[in-house]
Amino acid sequence: MTACEGRRWSLWTFVAARPFCLRVGALPLRRCGPGAFCGSAASKRRAARRRMRSVTKILSLPAKQFLRRHRRRCTLFEAFVKVMATAIDEKSPVTGGHIRRVAELKLTMAEVIHDIKEGQFKDITFSQDQLYELRIAAYMHDIGKVTTPVEIVEKAKKLQTIFDRIHYVRLRMDYIIQKIKLEGQNSKIELLQNGNDPAKIKSCEQETLEKVAEMEEIRDFVNKCNEPGEFLEDETLERLKELSKRTYQDEAGESQPFITEDELVNLSIRRGSITEAERKKMQDHAAVTLRMLKQIPFTKKLKNIPNFAGAHHEFINGKGYPLGLAGDEIPFEGKLMAVTDIAEALTASDRPYKKAMPLETVYRILRSMAEKGELDPDLVDLFIDKEVYKIYQERHENGANEKKSSEAEVKS
Ligand SMILES: [Fe+2]
Ligand SMILES: [Fe+2]
Known part of the structure; x- marks a missing residue:
């Protein structure tokens, strides 16, 4: 005193x-x-x-000023998190919805773990501060997607870039079909003018019809290959390669391929809708998230956010990204985020490249990823056995998803 x-x-x-x-x-x-x-x-x-x-x-005045400044900093940070979530939301509604849902799902799972009184998770608890840290980490886990081209994030069809190039291919095929028909007509006229017998004219007509049918079949085949749903067999791949070697003559008399090299690369995607180059660009978001978050001077209580958020694509077997961390190198919260991130992506109904999967299918995929050493098997078992997704769904649908950390809630 x-x-x-x-x-x-x-x-x-x-x-x-x-x-x-x-x-x-x-x-x-x-x-x-x-x-x-x-x-x-x-x-x-x-x-x-x-x-x-x-x-x-x-x-006293200095203390008041200190608290006021401090509150302003808190508000500023939360506003920053909201701004980033909004930026991603505006860029792609798909990703924005994903971020919010992962945050809710992850907190639901953390709360389930917190309440477990026996077994291997019995000693794991989450304080209000830790829940808040988890929530912010979840909100920021895909922050790196601000640098991912939107046409990759939302690529629904193999030939899609800023628009689906299948229209170009269809137009090209239609042009070839019309050209065949025209050439057939010209040949028929020539035969008639030369007084050829009806059998020869009939044969010419038949030849044109067969060529048109072949082209229509090729058009349908390419159209089917553009769909990302089914796994592409070797046979289909070979046929696509052959088609890329076939040519037609355009109006200028120049030889053009049935399908271009770039179209071949995209149509040859074995599974899904993105090429290897696009996948790498997509995966880059985890590294960007880590780099961005490491630049924020988090307080002691939030210092783990970069590591939690940056680890959401790491696999237990070390084959994940961006750092290729393995086993215990991955923080528990990172493993938790990996499970909820994938579960949300599989159950999401707003992805343009896939339908929402039923829970049984989601559980099967999660188990298979755990068996392959990608996800933590104990966390996967817990997610399934404790029906974490159903708890999240009930809270979400009832609008009663306020959490223990409601004080620290971030709305986006
Ligand atoms: Fe991600
Ligand atoms: Fe994600």
Whole structure:
């Protein structure tokens, strides 16, 4: 306690309640008047309670300014998280919905783990601060997608770029068909003019019909190959290669391929709708997330966010990305995020390249990924056995998805 220009000052130590607040050792409090520290023990306690109730009123100016600045920093950070989520949301509604759902699903799973009283997860608990850290990490886990081209994020068909190039291929095929028909007509006219017998004319007509039918079949075949649904067999791949070697003459008399080299690369995608180059670009978002988050000077309580968020595509067997971490090198929260990230992606109904999968199929895929050493098998078992997705769904559908960490909720 010190005297200062006739007034008495005290030091009050406190621990900040909000996750963002720094632990402050002492704040200078200004006394309201003389006699506050005199009298019986009971009256001192009463006086102390009164002082605590009106603590905000008696906080000295420097402390008030400190708290105000600190609150502004908290608000600024939460606003930043919202802005980033909105940026991704605006860029692709698919990704934006995914981020929010992963955050909810991940917190649901963390809360289920927190409540487990026996087995290997019995000692794992999550405080309010840790839940808040998890939530922010989940909201920021795909932040790197701001650099991923939107045509890759939303690529629904193999020939899709900024638009689906199948229209070009169809037009080309239609042009070839019309050309065949025209050439057939010209040949028929020539035969008629030369007085050829009807059998020869009939044969010419038949030849044209067969050529047209062949081209129509090729057009349908390419159209089917553009769909990402089924696995592409070797036979189909070979046929596509042959087609890329076949040519026709355009209006300028130049030889053009039935399908271009770039179209061949895209149509030859074995599974899904993105090429290897596009996959690499897509996977790059995890590294970008890590790089972006590492630049943020997180407080002690949030310092793990970059590692949690950056690990959501790491696999237990070390074959994940961006760092290729294996086993215990991956933080528990990162493994947790990997399971919920994949589960959400599989159950999502708003992906342009696939339909929402039923839970049984999702469980089968998660188990198979655990068997391959990609996901943590214990977390996968827990996700399935405790029906984490159903709990999340009930909360989500009932609009009762407020969590323990509601104070720290980030809305996007
Ligand atoms: Fe991701
Ligand atoms: Fe994700």
